[in-house]
Amino acid sequence: xxxxxxxxxxxxxxxxxxxxxxxxxxxxxxxxxxxxxxxxxxxxxxxxxxxxxxxxxxxxxxxxxxxxxxxxxxxxxxxxxxxxxxxxxxxxxxxxxxxxxxxxxxxxxxxxxxxxxxxxxxxxxxxxxxxxxxxxxxxxxxxxxxxxxxxxxxxxxxxxxxxxxxxxxxxxxxxxxxxxxxxxxxxxxxxxxxxxxxxxxxxxxxxxxxxxxxxxxxxxxxxxxxxxxxxx
Amino acid sequence: xxxxxxxxxxxxxxxxxxxxxxxxxxxxxxxxxxxxxxxxxxxxxxxxxxxxxxxxxxxxxxxxxxxxxxxxxxxxxxxxxxxxxxxxxxxxxxxxxxxxxxxxxxxxxxxxxxxxxxxxxxxxxxxxxxxxxxxxxxxxxxxxxxxxxxxxxxxxxxxxxxxxxxxxxxxxxxxxxxxxxxxxxxxxxxxxxxxxxxxxxxxxxxxxxxxxxxxxxxx
Numbered sequence: 001x002x003x004x005x006x007x008x009x010x011x012x013x014x015x016x017x018x019x020x021x022x023x024x025x026x027x028x029x030x031x032x033x034x035x036x037x038x039x040x041x042x043x044x045x046x047x048x049x050x051x052x053x054x055x056x057x058x059x060x061x062x063x064x065x066x067x068x069x070x071x072x073x074x075x076x077x078x079x080x081x082x083x084x085x086x087x088x089x090x091x092x093x094x095x096x097x098x099x100x101x102x103x104x105x106x107x108x109x110x111x112x113x114x115x116x117x118x119x120x121x122x123x124x125x126x127x128x129x130x131x132x133x134x135x136x137x138x139x140x141x142x143x144x145x146x147x148x149x150x151x152x153x154x155x156x157x158x159x160x161x162x163x164x165x166x167x168x169x170x171x172x173x174x175x176x177x178x179x180x181x182x183x184x185x186x187x188x189x190x191x192x193x194x195x196x197x198x199x200x201x202x203x204x205x206x207x208x209x210x211x212x213x214x215x216x217x218x219x220x221x222x223x224x225x226x227x228x229x230x231x232x
Numbered sequence: 233x234x235x236x237x238x239x240x241x242x243x244x245x246x247x248x249x250x251x252x253x254x255x256x257x258x259x260x261x262x263x264x265x266x267x268x269x270x271x272x273x274x275x276x277x278x279x280x281x282x283x284x285x286x287x288x289x290x291x292x293x294x295x296x297x298x299x300x301x302x303x304x305x306x307x308x309x310x311x312x313x314x315x316x317x318x319x320x321x322x323x324x325x326x327x328x329x330x331x332x333x334x335x336x337x338x339x340x341x342x343x344x345x346x347x348x349x350x351x352x353x354x355x356x357x358x359x360x361x362x363x364x365x366x367x368x369x370x371x372x373x374x375x376x377x378x379x380x381x382x383x384x385x386x387x388x389x390x391x392x393x394x395x396x397x398x399x400x401x402x403x404x405x406x407x408x409x410x411x412x413x414x415x416x417x418x419x420x421x422x423x424x425x426x427x428x429x430x431x432x433x434x435x436x437x438x439x440x441x442x443x444x445x446x447x448x449x450x451x
Contacts, residue, residue, distance in 0.1 A: 067390070067393075068393040069393055069404060069424055070425075073422070077422060172300060185305070185308035189305045197297050200295075
């Protein structure tokens with residue numbers, strides 16, 4: 001068996017288009033998922049059982065079932081109730097719900113990592129709850145949020161490959177189309193793996209840079225620098 | 233379309249058999265994944281630069297590419313080079329190769345929880361490396377990583393749904409095949425989801441219990 005590069009070079013447009021579709025799907029559903037995750041996280045932290053209950057239920061439901069089965073439920077079960085749903089909508093919806101549930105856990109953890117005294121102080125200074133969240137908690141939680149969020153965004157990108165099963169024309173689907181004409185699975189799937197690898201590596205690098213610019217991270221670095229000087 | 237419970241009742245024996253296969257495939261995969269994880273850990277500590285680099289690339293690749301693609305590569309790749317494996321075995325191999333990369337990271341985390349003095353003491357006693365690893369480090373690490381390992385097992389349980397694509401007749405594939413015969417996606421998919429939910433939820437509770445025990449051990 002030898003590795004036939006022409007499989008990749010003569011089909012690069014298909015790969016490029018699939019890569020682009022994967023980017024769009026992941027981009028859109030990450031943003032929607034982050035909004036959903038924030039809402040769910042705040043609901044879980046609320047004092048009302050009527051908000052906490054459904055939020056916990058939603059997160060557990062998503063986390064304890066396979067993504068593939070979620071996709072099937074959205075694509076095959078939801079239409080049975082009379083709603084027509086395209087592969088695009090189903091794909092975005094599945095990724096958003098899935099991402100939202102996982103993101104909400106990181107966001108909740110990050111909010112809880114900000115010391116309680118910070119919010120108490122903000123309230124004592126006369127800030128409303130919303131203002132305290134926006135000005136005090138959110139900026140400080142970023143340093144705690146970014147590392148777990150990076151893993152989950154990478155997970156989202158990887159899991160988007162499952163959408164090929166419901167015919168979303170993303171990278172894995174494109175690869176299978178290449179396979180259909182070339183019958184060279186090793187070459188085609190290696191190329192897909194390489195593209196995913198590049199994408200996740202770039203995502204990790206990007207998030208790493210973002211982490212360096214969060215206020216708490218800068219503050220922490222200054223504190224450690226100060227401590228090491230003091231130690232000497 | 234209404235939900236008709238009789239289709240669920242009809243499918244139940246088949247779904248239970250599918251769920252058993254799902255559990256089996258995941259159990260084999262986590263066991264083999266543990267072996268891969270330990271091997272990777274040893275390679276990464278071997279101080280042989282090319283081997284270490286190869287292990288890092290392997291881990292990065294496994295963690296940076298979709299499991300779905302990995303399953304397809306193992307399945308098609310093996311038959312391409314003339315190895316004709318049963319689907320079940322191909323599935324176990326794909327899952328465990330992937331899982332090993334995650335497990336080695338857990339082991340690395342677990343190793344940092346063991347006081348370095350133990351390693352020094354073993355060296356001072358002139359213990360050969362295989363004793364150090366086999367009798368001192370690994371038993372403790374395996375105990376310490378039980379909580380994340382259980383979570384990893386639920387991850388594999390969920391991931392094994394992807395093996396339906398290469399024709400392993402586990403829970404998801406069983407549901408698909410019944411749907412082809414009955415045209416009842418609503419009943420079947422909701423039941424299959426419930427099966428997965430119950431399995432993962434129970435295992436999650438087990439993991440939380442392990443976490444308490446391990447925390448007590450560390451303290």
